Amino acid sequence: xxxxxxxxxxxxxxxxxxxxxxxxxxxxxxxxxxxxxxxxxxxxxxxxxxxxxxxxxxxxxxxxxxxxxxxxxxxxxxxxxxxxxxxxxxxxxxxxxxxxxxxxxxxxxxxxxxxxxxxxxxxxxxxxxxxxxxxxxxxxxxxxxxxxxxxxxxxxxxxxxxxxxxxxxxxxxxxxxxxxxxxxxxxxxxxxxxxx
Amino acid sequence: xxxxxxxxxxxxxxxxxxxxxxxxxxxxxxxxxxxxxxxxxxxxxxxxxxxxxxxxxxxxxxxxxxxxxxxxxxxxxxxxxxxxxxxxxxxxxxxxxxxxxxxxxxxxxxxxxxxxxxxxxxxxxxxxxxxxxxxxxxxxxxxxxxxxxxxxxxxxxxxxxxxxxxxxxxxxxxxxxxxxxxxxxxxxxxxxxxxx
DNA sequence: CGGCTTTGATAACACTGTTGCGCTACACTG
DNA sequence: CAGTGTAGCGCAACAGTGTTATCAAAGCCG
Numbered sequence: 001x002x003x004x005x006x007x008x009x010x011x012x013x014x015x016x017x018x019x020x021x022x023x024x025x026x027x028x029x030x031x032x033x034x035x036x037x038x039x040x041x042x043x044x045x046x047x048x049x050x051x052x053x054x055x056x057x058x059x060x061x062x063x064x065x066x067x068x069x070x071x072x073x074x075x076x077x078x079x080x081x082x083x084x085x086x087x088x089x090x091x092x093x094x095x096x097x098x099x100x101x102x103x104x105x106x107x108x109x110x111x112x113x114x115x116x117x118x119x120x121x122x123x124x125x126x127x128x129x130x131x132x133x134x135x136x137x138x139x140x141x142x143x144x145x146x147x148x149x150x151x152x153x154x155x156x157x158x159x160x161x162x163x164x165x166x167x168x169x170x171x172x173x174x175x176x177x178x179x180x181x182x183x184x185x186x187x188x189x190x191x192x193x194x195x196x
Numbered sequence: 197x198x199x200x201x202x203x204x205x206x207x208x209x210x211x212x213x214x215x216x217x218x219x220x221x222x223x224x225x226x227x228x229x230x231x232x233x234x235x236x237x238x239x240x241x242x243x244x245x246x247x248x249x250x251x252x253x254x255x256x257x258x259x260x261x262x263x264x265x266x267x268x269x270x271x272x273x274x275x276x277x278x279x280x281x282x283x284x285x286x287x288x289x290x291x292x293x294x295x296x297x298x299x300x301x302x303x304x305x306x307x308x309x310x311x312x313x314x315x316x317x318x319x320x321x322x323x324x325x326x327x328x329x330x331x332x333x334x335x336x337x338x339x340x341x342x343x344x345x346x347x348x349x350x351x352x353x354x355x356x357x358x359x360x361x362x363x364x365x366x367x368x369x370x371x372x373x374x375x376x377x378x379x380x381x382x383x384x385x386x387x388x389x390x391x392x
Numbered sequence: 393c394g395g396c397t398t399t400g401a402t403a404a405c406a407c408t409g410t411t412g413c414g415c416t417a418c419a420c421t422g
Numbered sequence: 423c424a425g426t427g428t429a430g431c432g433c434a435a436c437a438g439t440g441t442t443a444t445c446a447a448a449g450c451c452g
Contacts, residue, residue, distance in 0.1 A: 045411095182348040250441090
């Protein structure tokens with residue numbers, strides 16, 4: 001009986017794409033629903049009927065960010081050597097962050113005030129750690145790594161890469177410092193620190 | 197000739213204090229100039245005459261955060277053993293962050309959209325790294341640490357603690373994970389990884 | 393006391409996210 | 423083929439934000 005829907009899946013995708021562009025071009029401050037709607041030639045109502053609210057739209061971006069992370073992580077070929085694999089996972093972590101630098105702050109640093117990821121989004125984020133946790137567990141069991149709770153090692157490795165990537169993306173590092181050159185060296189040192 | 201000043205140093209301090217309280221109690225979203233001014237029983241004009249803008253007020257908080265960091269860091273007694281000193285500096289880093297958890301995101305993760313630290317604030321932040329850089333340099337020169345550019349090791353250590361602290365403050369870690377217990381173990385592993 | 397000048401509170405402006413009103417435009421009836 | 427019901431959605435209002443311009447208040451000097 002009603003008029004045909006124009007707030008459909010296609011519009012949903014257009015909104016998400018444009019939201020990502022705005023975020024990447026001008027930062028979180030510039031992501032306004034009015035501008036977003038105007039750019040996609042619809043009204044702000046579209047965001048509310050398709051997502052629910054602005055935080056919910058950001059939630060969709062958050063989930064998308066983790067899906068891309070997951071895809072890149074899954075594509076890594078692991079060797080079975082725990083140290084080498086930690087280095088590989090660490091490298092792909094940074095590559096993923098640099099590939100979508102505007103999504104990273106949303107995923108990890110609450111860049112948009114008022115946004116809190118919902119439960120399933122959090123689960124999606126947690127799932128990304130599975131390969132890391134497995135590598136660490138294998139390393140401990142095979143005696144390559146010290147006999148420490150694998151969760152401690154895994155979180156520690158995650159924190160390490162997250163910290164370096166965060167500092168880099170935030171521009172907190174000295175200008176003359178080249179992360180690219182130092183990163184693998186640092187990853188190796190970190191992994192070696194956990195050797196038995 | 198004019199009317200007596202009420203936008204004075206005392207009011208400036210009251211505003212900063214209250215801003216910190218609001219930040220800590222309800223997060224960056226709740227830090228509004230109108231509410232801030234009302235709480236201190238003045239007008240929003242006060243912020244503009246004393247600070248210039250909201251970002252400039254945040255800049256003052258940013259600087260205050262680094263001053264507190266500096267004070268805590270300076271109070272650490274170093275032993276001369278590079279590994280032990282890295283652990284001590286790492287511990288005080290986390291203690292500092294947890295002592296003022298609302299300032300940490302401002303200092304390192306652009307929690308307030310539109311805020312960019314000015315030049316002298318950045319310099320203040322950089323100065324905090326001096327003890328870390330000295331410890332690393334001594335460690336490399338005395339042959340305890342591997343022969344790697346000290347800047348690489350220092351940034352790596354900073355990234356490590358920053359990452360763990362960030363994950364903790366953001367609530368990104370699993371609920372059952374106790375950072376307190378794992379932190380020193382991780383610090384030690386990280387420092388040992390840089391041994392010659 | 394009148395005028396000068398500095399100071400600061402009020403109110404306007406342009407924006408934000410959000411919500412409810414009410415028009416639009418189709419599918420189904422008679 | 424008109425009429426109607428109703429889902430869909432654009433528009434406009436509301437409450438809030440940071441910022442700025444206006445203008446009244448308040449002291450000193452001549």
